[in-house]
Amino acid sequence: MAEQKKIARRSFFAGLGLVAAAGVAVKLAPQAITSSVVTPAEPEGTGYRLTEHVKKYYRTTTL
Template sequence: MDQKIKRRSLLGGLGVAAAGLFALKAAPVVQEKIETLAAPAEPEGTGYRLTEHVKKYYRTTTI
């Protein structure tokens, strides 16, 4: 019975180590995706853009 407990502990430890390695490997990818989602994409072209300056102007025109 003692041998089974050691084997289970070893396999459990290997599973935890594998999960830790996977998390370390996936962390940069996840961080990159978070940064991509956090930064809004700038629209292409030279047309109208709703900037802070324009928003301030709209706030001053409200009655």
């Protein structure tokens, strides 16, 4: 019975370490992704314009 408790305790601490590592990864991931996003400049002329309603549409199509 003592051996089974050791295994359960080890698996608990291993799971706790896995959850902590996942939490750190989630905390750091959005910073790396958002820093590489570049906003395009507004084009000059009478053609396609990136207006607010177009930006809203693009936001609704992303996951």
